[in-house]
Amino acid sequence: MPEFDRASVLFVCVHNAGRSQMAAGFLGHLAGDRVEVRSAGSVPAERLNPSAVEAMRERGIDITAQRPKLLTPDAVRASDYVITMGCGDTCPVFPGRTYLDWELADPAGQDVAAVRPIRDEIERRVRSLIAELDSARGERR
Secondary structure, rough: OOOOOEEEEEEOOOOOOOOOHHHHHHHHHHHHHHHHEEEEOOOOOOOOOOOHHHHHOOOOOOOOOOOHHHOHHHHHHHOOOOOOOOOOOHHOOOOEEEEEEEEEOOOOOOOOOHHHHHHHHHHHHHHHHHHHHHHHHHHHO
């Protein structure tokens, strides 16, 4: 990790329309400016998954301003943590990054009732990640 206190996290899924956007929304909401948050997709969709948007709205988090973005080597290079969610081997690997793979169901084409458990699992994992990031930051001080 870099020598400054603010970690950077990149969430990656295939379409960058559901899982990675929800994770980025939770991390930005819960960690604030303590963490730099990015998300991207190996094959970005044209728009966000409406069920993911609604599921996040239920938690008081508005992700409607976000747009699916293409995963680039520069985004990976600029991140301390790269968290993949079903993108397989398309994520470039650079030394010195922490890579995590979160196996999560794909919310594509699902209604909001089916997306809620995915959202809740993402929130649980993001909260755990924040605890890990805070612990690592405390160790560097």
